[in-house]
Amino acid sequence: MFTRHIAALATVLLMGTAPLAQAADKPTDPQIAHIAYTAGTIDIEAAKLAIKTSKTKEVVDFAKDMERDHEAVNKQALDLVKKLKVTPEDNATSQALSAAAKEERAKLAKLEGAAFDKAYVENEVAYHKQVNGALETLLIPSASNAELKSLLETGLKIFQGHEQHAEHVAGMLK
Amino acid sequence: MSKRQLWIALVLVFGTSPVQAETIQVTIDKLVFSPATVEAKVGDTIKWVNKDVFAHTATVKGGWEVMIPPKATASLTLQKAEAVDYFCRFHPNMKGHLAVTAP
Ligand SMILES: [Cu+2]
Numbered sequence A: 001m002f003t004r005h006i007a008a009l010a011t012v013l014l015m016g017t018a019p020l021a022q023a024a025d026k027p028t029d030p031q032i033a034h035i036a037y038t039a040g041t042i043d044i045e046a047a048k049l050a051i052k053t054s055k056t057k058e059v060v061d062f063a064k065d066m067e068r069d070h071e072a073v074n075k076q077a078l079d080l081v082k083k084l085k086v087t088p089e090d091n092a093t094s095q096a097l098s099a100a101a102k103e104e105r106a107k108l109a110k111l112e113g114a115a116f117d118k119a120y121v122e123n124e125v126a127y128h129k130q131v132n133g134a135l136e137t138l139l140i141p142s143a144s145n146a147e148l149k150s151l152l153e154t155g156l157k158i159f160q161g162h163e164q165h166a167e168h169v170a171g172m173l174k
Numbered sequence B: 001m002s003k004r005q006l007w008i009a010l011v012l013v014f015g016t017s018p019v020q021a022e023t024i025q026v027t028i029d030k031l032v033f034s035p036a037t038v039e040a041k042v043g044d045t046i047k048w049v050n051k052d053v054f055a056h057t058a059t060v061k062g063g064w065e066v067m068i069p070p071k072a073t074a075s076l077t078l079q080k081a082e083a084v085d086y087f088c089r090f091h092p093n094m095k096g097h098l099a100v101t102a103p
Helices: A002-015 A029-053 A057-084 A092-109 A113-142 A146-173 B003-015
Strands: B023-029 B032-034 B037-041 B045-050 B056-059 B065-068 B073-077 B082-087 B095-101
Touching: A029 A057, A029 A092, A029 A113, A029 A146, A057 A113, A057 A146, A092 A113, A113 A146, B023 B037, B045 B056, B045 B065, B065 B073
Parallel strands: B023 B045, B037 B095
Antiparallel strands: B023 B032, B045 B073, B056 B065, B056 B082, B082 B095
8 A cells, every 4th residue: 555655656756647546546535635735834844944045035035935825725725624624644645745855855955055046946846846747647636525626726726836936936047 | 269169178178088097807816817818098907806815916027017915906007008918926827918008
């Protein structure tokens, strides 16, 4: 089970749009809520590191945008699970995301100046791309509650916007 | 003043602004500007009504920018005739178009 989840996630993360897995591997709504919330938290933590570390206005502004938006999405997610009386359930996908993020943060924490800016922004592009893929191919199609699905769809648009925003900032750093 | 002169005077006073400036509302809901395309005249006001919990902007590349806070409205009175594409700087996948013509 654990490995299958990891494999499914890896597929989503690597291929982005690859058609995914069997119905048996579909995450449940409590798991989806947990994954979405975790994905937001990861980006908030990366943003906090960037706000603390970067000296570049564009990068700090971008990080503040990430922090603000993902906090807003996560607040909506919390309000929704409360309303639906759903308890987010930890799962292998959330754990894999957190583990990968921890590694990335450790890498970033060793950098400073232009090297940090570049690595942070490039990771933001890649990370948003990955989460977009997971939302599109796995999380949104698997969600059974209509309100959860709708929140994920808004989340997808936010993440797609952030991906473009990150690409723009990456272009400015060059 | 002859009748004809009076008539001309009236035209001069009232005739130059025959239409009232309008306020045109653009709603933002779930990262979508709607309507996405707006036709307006110089002097009209665009009022963006943001239903999202996210801050957005209406930004014209190399031109003006309007900040639109979450759950709030922001307005811009159109100063010149121009046709512009605008987008949200925070979420560049949000796009709108504004065609402003002389009054
Ligand atoms: Cu926006």
